[in-house]
Amino acid sequence: AKIRHYRWEVKYEFKSPDCFKKLVITINGRSPGPSILAQQGDTVIVDLKNSLVTENVAIHWHGIRQIGTPWADGTEGVSQCPILPGDTFRYMFVVDRAGTYLYHAHYGMQREAGLYGSIRVALPDGESEPFSYDYDRSIILNDWYHKSTYEQAAGLSSIPFVWVGDPQSLLIQGKGRFNCSTPLVATGSCHATNPECSPYVFTVVPGKTYRLRIGSLTALAALSFQIEGHNMTVVETDGHYVEPFVVNNLFIYSGETYSVLVTANQDPSRNYWAVSKMVSRNNTTPNGLAIFNYYPNHPRKSPPTIPPSGPFWNDIPSRVNQSLKIKSHPGYIHPVPKTSDRVIILLNTQNRINGSVKWSINNVSFTLPHTPYLVSLKENLLHTFEQTPPPDVISGYQNYDINKVAQNVNATSSNSVYRLKFNTTVDIILQNANTLNVNNSETHPWHLHGHDFWVVGYGNGKFNASEDPKRYNLVDPIMKNTVPVHPYGWTALRFIANNPGVWAFHCHIESHFYMGMGAVFEEGIDKVGTLPTSIMGCGDTKRFLRP
Ligand code: C2O
Numbered sequence: 001a002k003i004r005h006y007r008w009e010v011k012y013e014f015k016s017p018d019c020f021k022k023l024v025i026t027i028n029g030r031s032p033g034p035s036i037l038a039q040q041g042d043t044v045i046v047d048l049k050n051s052l053v054t055e056n057v058a059i060h061w062h063g064i065r066q067i068g069t070p071w072a073d074g075t076e077g078v079s080q081c082p083i084l085p086g087d088t089f090r091y092m093f094v095v096d097r098a099g100t101y102l103y104h105a106h107y108g109m110q111r112e113a114g115l116y117g118s119i120r121v122a123l124p125d126g127e128s129e130p131f132s133y134d135y136d137r138s139i140i141l142n143d144w145y146h147k148s149t150y151e152q153a154a155g156l157s158s159i160p161f162v163w164v165g166d167p168q169s170l171l172i173q174g175k176g177r178f179n180c181s182t183p184l185v186a187t188g189s190c191h192a193t194n195p196e197c198s199p200y201v202f203t204v205v206p207g208k209t210y211r212l213r214i215g216s217l218t219a220l221a222a223l224s225f226q227i228e229g230h231n232m233t234v235v236e237t238d239g240h241y242v243e244p245f246v247v248n249n250l251f252i253y254s255g256e257t258y259s260v261l262v263t264a265n266q267d268p269s270r271n272y273w274a275v276s277k278m279v280s281r282n283n284t285t286p287n288g289l290a291i292f293n294y295y296p297n298h299p300r301k302s303p304p305t306i307p308p309s310g311p312f313w314n315d316i317p318s319r320v321n322q323s324l325k326i327k328s329h330p331g332y333i334h335p336v337p338k339t340s341d342r343v344i345i346l347l348n349t350q351n352r353i354n355g356s357v358k359w360s361i362n363n364v365s366f367t368l369p370h371t372p373y374l375v376s377l378k379e380n381l382l383h384t385f386e387q388t389p390p391p392d393v394i395s396g397y398q399n400y401d402i403n404k405v406a407q408n409v410n411a412t413s414s415n416s417v418y419r420l421k422f423n424t425t426v427d428i429i430l431q432n433a434n435t436l437n438v439n440n441s442e443t444h445p446w447h448l449h450g451h452d453f454w455v456v457g458y459g460n461g462k463f464n465a466s467e468d469p470k471r472y473n474l475v476d477p478i479m480k481n482t483v484p485v486h487p488y489g490w491t492a493l494r495f496i497a498n499n500p501g502v503w504a505f506h507c508h509i510e511s512h513f514y515m516g517m518g519a520v521f522e523e524g525i526d527k528v529g530t531l532p533t534s535i536m537g538c539g540d541t542k543r544f545l546r547p
């Protein structure tokens with residue numbers, strides 16, 4: 001195994017990823033940042049210098065389980081104190097499984113300012129995937145806002161509440177296109193001819209097969225991605241091999257990754273469009289466009305056709321259908337425990353607290369403490385967060401009508417955590433419900449740090465605790481780290497609490513997590529090794545830094 005050593009400098013720079021100029025958080029001058037390329041078993045070291053001048057930072061390695069290194073998870077408030085301006089923080093962890101992963105800021109709402117990138121972990125020498133391809137490429141899909149992360153965060157926590165609204169554009173590998181002639185765009189801030197916002201070009205050689213690793217790190221949007229005239233075979237998701245299936249368009253939610261195989265088998269005399277489209281919410285965001293370029297056509301030559309328009313935003317059945325199709329590849333099934341030791345039903349609701357709009361789980365809107373849980377729990381600083389754990393099932397769940405706006409929309413906020421018994425099997429039921437608006441339920445992609453879980457079931461309507469578990473897929477469920485709960489539906493996950501540490505579990509929509517849509521699990525804290533002092537310095541952790 002090798003050591004992969006990266007030195008990154010994080011800073012603000014003016015960039016025009018969609019032709020509109022704004023301040024973007026870059027790594028070594030780039031957004032998306034440099035890709036991490038490693039091989040299974042390698043140790044990755046990232047020396048991260050914070051040059052943001054007036055802003056803290058933290059970076060999370062999304063999909064890397066951090067076995068034995070829970071302090072390297074990069075989650076501000078959970079696994080570490082934020083990195084101060086001017087400081088350099090060393091992240092060091094082992095990438096223990098091949099696959100497609102991501103990294104991104106995990107402090108406030110910095111991710112949407114452009115601080116993200118991809119991680120690609122190759123198989124050990126001599127091992128091969130259960131599929132073949134000629135070339136391996138990665139792209140990240142994203143949505144893009146023109147307001148600063150500060151304006152957005154302030155709006156979300158002010159009274160009256162100011163929603164972030166629809167993204168201004170969609171980016172494919174950091175490139176998009178905003179219409180600079182939109183009224184009220186300040187002169188000088190938008191240039192349609194800026195080469196920074198020329199479409200991303202994916203060049204292919206006719207006849208060759210490409211493994212395209214697609215990750216989504218949208219702040220809000222659920223996406224559909226397609227390549228005009230080409231089918232895609234889904235073969236991997238979140239680091240696990242999928243029983244292959246063919247799609248015309250791929251639905252992908254924030255925090256998910258997929259590998260698809262695409263063969264350049266169409267008329268080679270022209271180029272084609274690759275399109276990302278926002279779905280699941282009615283929206284005004286224009287589609288993201290890239291060029292699927294057949295060599296040797298000119299990479300900037302526009303395809304002669306109009307880009308495919310993609311599925312309707314409200315076509316929920318097609319999205320649920322794709323979720324149901326994702327099964328483990330038969331040769332790579334991780335046997336799932338047949339029973340679980342604990343069932344936690346997490347009711348996802350939109351609420352009001354003191355006049356502000358929040359998201360809650362079992363009526364608790366999550367807030368982060370100032371002292372990271374990993375330090376508090378390991379060192380017994382139990383006064384630093386609320387000790388009454390959130391409920392496993394909300395009281396009155398039996399009578400809760402998920403199809404209506406709640407009778408009592410008030411919730412409480414808390415920073416308490418779920419404490420799991422080490423090595424036990426836990427079922428999580430994500431139960432969706434109506435929002436504060438009549439006839440509205442949203443899609444939420446839930447991401448678990450520190451683990452992969454089996455996706456054992458999806459259902460429409462309200463989860464039935466005595467009947468639905470009988471229909472769980474315990475034969476070939478896929479393992480993932482991020483999964484959607486569809487509107488008015490439920491999703492059931494199973495995982496083993498076998499990774500000592502403290503782990504966030506949250507909706508990957510950045511504004512939703514900011515509005516309280518999350519929870520935290522602790523397991524085996526007594527088995528966590530000595531914490532590095534580099535993660536300390538904030539809240540009550542200062543006591544460990546005094547001589
Ligand atoms: Cu990719 Cu806690 O997030």
Ligand code: CU
Binds near residue numbers: 443444445507509513
């Ligand atoms: Cu959400």
